[in-house]
Amino acid sequence: xxxxxxxxxxxxxxxxxxxxxxxxxxxxxxxxxxxxxxxxxxxxxxxxxxxxxxxxxxxxxxxxxxxxxxxxxxxxxxxxxxxxxxxxxxxxxxxxxxxxxxxxxxxxxxxxxxxxxxxxxxxxxxxxxxxxxxxxxxxxxxxxx
Numbered sequence: 433x434x435x436x437x438x439x440x441x442x443x444x445x446x447x448x449x450x451x452x453x454x455x456x457x458x459x460x461x462x463x464x465x466x467x468x469x470x471x472x473x474x475x476x477x478x479x480x481x482x483x484x485x486x487x488x489x490x491x492x493x494x495x496x497x498x499x500x501x502x503x504x505x506x507x508x509x510x511x512x513x514x515x516x517x518x519x520x521x522x523x524x525x526x527x528x529x530x531x532x533x534x535x536x537x538x539x540x541x542x543x544x545x546x547x548x549x550x551x552x553x554x555x556x557x558x559x560x561x562x563x564x565x566x567x568x569x570x571x572x573x574x575x576x577x
Contacts, residue, residue, distance in 0.1 A: 433498035459529035476539040499523040
């Protein structure tokens with residue numbers, strides 16, 4: 433396979449515990465959908481359904497897919513300010529130099545937001561369940577004239 437940016441042969445490499453095809457020149461990398469998912473799962477433990485939409489606002493590029501040669505599309509990764517390219521046929525994703533590290537940072541931030549959301553929703557749920565008991569209404573009647 434060739435780098436879509438500089439046409440250099442991609443080489444097998446491991447980044448953040450994930451097997452990728454790396455360009456020794458541009459340091460960009462080609463990941464399958466499974467490999468990108470594996471990268472995200474290094475820091476995000478709440479499952480694929482909670483990750484959200486991966487490709488938002490795709491637009492055509494003039495970069496060829498390293499596997500099939502069709503033109504890749506660029507997109508905003510999961511609604512973040514991170515541009516990636518992907519093959520519409522489903523062969524994989526092109527990440528520029530250090531974008532894999534950025535994916536890990538974004539997914540870690542997303543996990544932290546998700547944890548806070550769960551804690552908040554749990555507290556609100558406990559509060560509403562307490563309001564449904566007779567004790568709450570008895571206390572409310574005491575406060576009313």
